[in-house]
Amino acid sequence: MITNHDIVMIGGGGAGLRAAIAIAETNPNLSIAVVSKVYPMRSHTVAAEGGAAAVIKDNDSLENHIHDTIAGGDWMCDQDAVEYFVNEAPREMIQMEHWGCPWSREPDGTVAVRPFGGMNIERTWFAADKTGFHMLHTLFQTSLKHNNITRYDEWFATKILVENGRCQGVTAIELRSGKIEVIAGKATIMCTGGAGRIFPFTTNGAIKTGDGMAMAYRAGVPLKDMEFIQYHPTGLPGTGILITEAARGEGGIMLNKDGYRYLQDYDLGKPLDIDDPSHPVKKSMELGPRDRLSQAFVAEREKERTIPSSYGHVVHLDIRHLGEKKIDKKLPFVRELSKNYAGIDPVYEPIPVRPVVHYMMGGIDTDINGATSLPGLYAAGECACVSINGANRLGSNSLTELLVFGARTGKAAARFALEVPHPDKNSLELQTADEQKRITRNFFRKGRGTERIFSLRKEMNETMETSAGIYRSGKSLKETCDKIKELKDRFVNIDLEDKSLNFNTELTSALELEFMLDVAEAIAYSALKRTESRGSHQRSDFPERDDENFLKHSMAYQTNTKPHIDYKDVIITKWPPGERVYGKEK
Amino acid sequence: MGKKEMSTYHRPFPNTWWLKRKPYVLFMIRELTSVFVAGYCIFLLVFVYKLTQGADVYGNFIDALKSPSSVALHFIALAFVLYHTITWFNLTPKILVLYKGEERIPQGLVAGMFYAGWVVVSVIVALFVLGM
Amino acid sequence: MAKSNEPIWWSLFSAGGMVAAMILPVLIIITGILVPFGLVDDDPLNFERIYTALSQSYLIKLILFIVITLPLFHWAHRFRFTLVDVGLKSVSTLISILCYGGAIAGTIIAAIIFLRI
């Protein structure tokens, strides 16, 4: 079976839906498909809490936002992309407002903004502390208005189809029936989100397994800057559930086992008293960027000033001084989550937290239009790397990125779709038959072996945590490269207990594991080759930033053996590399 | 959307569903209070009818109120009607969702208003029927 | 989608429910406990007293009429759905006719009786 559309979105999260609506609005005659392995409103955008950045208030300026973003990214951002992003952000956020997003408001009815880490002024729009949830549902519900959007809910894409030198769609499994079909499109946009599940301890949901990155990688498209992985400094131990940065934006403080605000020891400025009207000071202390805060945790741990818990060491995030009323109004979800999953009420007790894998700065290499090196293939959202996040994303830039580049990529893909001929039906069907055979051969043949998905996944998680954590070293990265090779070899012997078609979640877990191994490989090799420290990539054996050799994007290409790592210049327009300063400005 | 109908399993939903969980049982009791409400209204109607039949007939009727069966029926009816009253007032805040600025007026307060009104009305009715 | 006539039944149901909740308990206490057990002075329900009250005041008559008839509609609506909920959906039209018909009949009878006072 083959179904034809003009544009196919793989992913129904924030990026995919924004792209779909952008196309539907610009050209109601185009047929749009949104393919998603879960119902769109289950996409992990739903979990984002803190907010989305865009300049809207008079005391702020675009220039400020640009500078914060570039410095936050340790000068690894492409500056043309950042400039476009910051300029377009307010429009996109207002568009969300017009679609009904329940932004929190000031008494006069204008949207409210809050401070966020690494930003020099409050510019983060929020809907209490369920911003991603409200944005995703607003987008999803708005998409229902357009009847030229066809949804493929619970369809799992497995492969990008390339024919005649261009991407012509994907093969996908309809989960309920188990059948494999072609969803053909003149243009295809990957919006499959991040890959946090490669790591054992992450804020990411079960679906964030890097599928789109791996599919593009296999289709010959490079993955860019994969070594940059963001640890969020405040996750709940055990579950990895995120306690949003907004908790610190509202004035929460970080304490070590002695109740000391240890961040002052790490070049992040001097603490102000919590009663001081100027607390919290932007871009200082608790409002420093995430990479620096997570690194500070590791240092505290080494000094044995952290607090042991049943899930490793923690520090305390204290928001008690905000008082019950403010917590309930601005951070109700933080309270709900702490009560349910940590068994403490943050109104009365500090919250135990530790750094947790949160976000992939890298992803499918695209230009400023979201186009990849493969004609007809586009990417947007967390799976893509345009790159505005550089070596360290600033909190609350990502949700805005979904909108800005979701829309732009959607429009670019639509233009492309209007120019190319229809898909090559026959060869796509042949390719699908091959994919069908591959899956049957790899997973359904009897007596393949004895490897279990679970144990391979666990070993992958462990090796990634040891080598690609907050601090890395050449030695451990090399071991991990070998380990991943080994796991890939062993993957061939994986044996599924479930040989059936309908909703075979064991099969999808296996396919996801296969995707993750590819992405993990790209991460480990890119990290190994980058012999400098920058942003979230900290090499204990190369502690300095090295602009001369590494002010460049890493580009990982898949080959038959190990990945090939190449480099591409960072686009610098007006903001030459400088020192990242926190806690000292002004 | 190309979604083929496939064999799904439809679980039976027995007509005795309301016995399966306590909230459902309570719901059913709440619904059945209406029978006692109507029953008592018919009693009132008979009461008025007897009034139109003259003092003797009416007098016999009032005497019959003292019979144990009448008293027993009244007690049962009272239990159900009180259950009706309580559940009814407790649900009022779901219908009357009131705000003061940003804050929702607490549900207990809304229900409380009805309870207070109930007391007042009851006293007035009692005074009116019994006294004056 | 046909415009529904439920609002009429639902508002009668609600009004009846409110009247029943507010007024019936105290009346039951009077006719079922206070009077039979002689807990009140004299005999408040004596013929003279009640008859004069009703025959001389249209207002009292009207109030009593409403107290009797509205709860009938409360019953009709609730009971109709109770029957549907326990699985009689297939005969729901018949149920509606019987329930609301019953309440209307009760109202007409009440009207006739009240007019005779």
Add this chain to the structure above:
Amino acid sequence: MAETMKLEIFRYHPEKDNEPTFQTYEVPFLEDWVILDAINYIKDEIDGTLSYRWSCQMGVCGSCGMMINGVPKLSCAVFLKDYYPDKIRVEPLTGFPVERDLIFQMDDFMTKLTEIQPYIIRNKDEEKPLDEGEYLQTPAELARFKPYSMCINCMLCYAACPVYALDSTFIGPAAIALGQRYNMDSRDHGRDARQELIASHEGIWECTFVGECSAVCPKDVDPAAAIQRAKVSSTIDWFKDVLIPWGKKK
């Protein structure tokens, strides 16, 4: 293994079974495990053929609704310790056809959600250009619809509503609450458009106010209240129409 616990799980496989069966698994008992952790343990370590939905593990994606001892719950938000040491019975949400094991089919809801038009509808001439900025909305105006916007589409309310189980033509709690969410938004003019469905028999009038939808809702959306309030406003509409027919618009 120290302490353990038993889970009795509903199994149904469309290719093989005509009738569902129950399968009992023994899992370790851990103080801080939610039921979803136990089910993931089964999938990973005991039986790879068990199918169910989950993702966020933090009660916000709405995938993991199941009947836990007959009560609809988010399996990532209830703890084993609340049931220990008794056996826990896990079934797919009631009221929906079962696709496989704990996976129920929610196509019906998706259709209804679309029909209720859950998006801002504005009078043609009143759309404000983006350059003119946001629509003003005071915190008080926001508070009016905010609770109804918290719905995660988890379907627990449908599973709790006997009216829906008896007759799936009923639009049901969450869809109506989402309709009301937009009706009460100060930026919206779409009430009349939505009213046709909401005020129909299948809309609000089938609801007998069982109220369990609100009792099980994990996000305090209170769909029962949304429905009853819609009954009031639809009734007001109806009387306006009947009593002052000349006042009708259009």
